[in-house]
Every structure is written in C-alpha cells, then in structure tokens.
Amino acid sequence: KAGVTQTPRYLIKTRGQQVTLSCSPISGHRSVSWYQQTPGQGLQFLFEYFSETQRNKGNFPGRFSGRQFSNSRSEMNVSTLELGDSALYLCASSQRDPGGTGELFFGEGSRLTVL
Amino acid sequence: QKEVEQDPGPLSVPEGAIVSLNCTYSNSAFQYFMWYRQYSRKGPELLMYTYSSGNKEDGRFTAQVDKSSKYISLFIRDSQPSDSATYLCAMTREGYQKVTFGIGTKLQVIP
Numbered sequence: 001k002a003g004v005t006q007t008p009r010y011l012i013k014t015r016g017q018q019v020t021l022s023c024s025p026i027s028g029h030r031s032v033s034w035y036q037q038t039p040g041q042g043l044q045f046l047f048e049y050f051s052e053t054q055r056n057k058g059n060f061p062g063r064f065s066g067r068q069f070s071n072s073r074s075e076m077n078v079s080t081l082e083l084g085d086s087a088l089y090l091c092a093s094s095q096r097d098p099g100g101t102g103e104l105f106f107g108e109g110s111r112l113t114v115l
Numbered sequence: 116q117k118e119v120e121q122d123p124g125p126l127s128v129p130e131g132a133i134v135s136l137n138c139t140y141s142n143s144a145f146q147y148f149m150w151y152r153q154y155s156r157k158g159p160e161l162l163m164y165t166y167s168s169g170n171k172e173d174g175r176f177t178a179q180v181d182k183s184s185k186y187i188s189l190f191i192r193d194s195q196p197s198d199s200a201t202y203l204c205a206m207t208r209e210g211y212q213k214v215t216f217g218i219g220t221k222l223q224v225i226p
Contacts, residue, residue, distance in 0.1 A: 035216075043159075045215070048212040056211075092158075103164055104159075104161070104214060109157075
C-alpha cells in the first residue's frame with residue numbers, strides 16, 4: 001500500500017511569491033491534515049480536510065489556504081511569502097471519520113526555503 | 116505556556132541503555148496519546164498509540180500515560196544506534212481533528 005506522497009520535496013522561493021504544495025493520501029483515507037514544522041515551534045497545525053470540507057483550522061494568517069478534491073488529494077497554498085514561512089510542510093492522512101482518534105500517517109514533507 | 120511541553124534535548128546515550136522520554140501537558144481533555152519517531156529529512160512515523168491512562172508495550176518500546184499527573188513517557192530498552200532520531204509526543208481529544216505535538220526530543224545512541 002503506497003504511503004502519503006508529497007510534491008515537490010524541495011523548493012526555493014523569494015519573498016512575495018506564492019507556492020502550492022500537493023499531497024496524495026493513502027488510498028482509502030479521507031482525512032488530510034497539514035502541519036508546519038520549524039526548529040523553534042515544532043509541528044504546528046494548519047488545517048484539516050475531510051470529504052472536501054475544512055473541518056478545523058489552526059492559528060495561521062489567511063495567506064495560508066488549502067483545499068481537498070473529490071479523490072481526497074489535497075493542496076495547500078501560501079501567498080505573499082515571508083522569510084518566516086521557511087519550514088517543512090507535512091501532510092498527514094487518516095482513516096478518521098468524524099470523531100477521529102488521531103492516528104496520522106505522514107508524508108516526507110515539502111521543504112520550503114524563502115529567500 | 117504551550118499545551119504540550121517536551122525537552123528538546125539533545126539526549127545522548129550509549130548503546131544498550133534504557134532511554135526515558137517524557138512530555139507534560141495542560142489540557143485535561145486529551146484522551147489519545149501517541150509517540151512518533153522522525154528520522155532526519157523524513158516525515159514522522161507512528162510508534163505507539165495509547166487511549167487514556169495506562170501502559171502499552173511493543174517490543175523494546177513501552178508507553179505510559181498518567182492522566183492524573185498529565186504526564187506521558189516513552190521507554191526504549193536496549194537502545195540501538197538505529198533508534199537515533201527525534202521523538203515527538205502527540206495528543207488529541209475525542210472526536211477532534213487537531214493533534215497537538217511536543218517539540219520533539221533528539222536522541223542519539225552511541226555505538
């Protein structure tokens with residue numbers, strides 16, 4: 001069974017640009033969550049999608065957005081990039097129905113560097 | 116104050132040692148407790164999963180949850196160089212989509 005796939009793995013952008021990251025969950029998983037990981041803050045929750053609906057959102061500015069498609073694949077977008085957006089962006093999928101239990105399966109992440 | 120506190124280390128131990136990793140938390144609503152292992156340049160992988168208080172053992176790994184003290188632990192017996200990684204505690208509430216992570220403890224097992 002294929003794991004969670006994230007693309008691209010590495011990317012470099014400049015301030016003010018925007019970026020789109022993609023995530024393909026494990027087959028059969030309908031929930032997709034996104035996390036930002038930095039050395040100082042650890043993993044910070046961005047948002048979670050289930051059946052194309054955003055169910056929960058973390059404390060990030062509106063520049064961070066996401067969506068989920070009917071095949072459960074998900075994308076997240078960061079507009080007007082800032083230096084502080086440099087991080088590892090992790091996607092996790094889960095079989096979780098509403099009322100889930102937190103067993104997340106992570107991809108290898110997309111490492112974003114903003115210059 | 117963070118909801119979940121974890122010492123970032125680094126923690127360096129000789130091969131064969133028993134390793135103890137810990138987290139404290141403040142939200143008494145947390146019911147599900149997990150430990151993830153993350154190797155360098157990889158995503159976290161689930162190691163142990165526990166519901167409410169108690170112990171759970173899986174091979175060389177033992178997870179303990181003490182909800183009365185809001186304290187969770189992961190013990191690694193007979194540690195191996197391949198255990199060198201960052202260990203993240205994580206927890207969530209019943210029916211809640213957001214999982215809250217500790218910052219992670221970096222462990223190095225010296226041969």
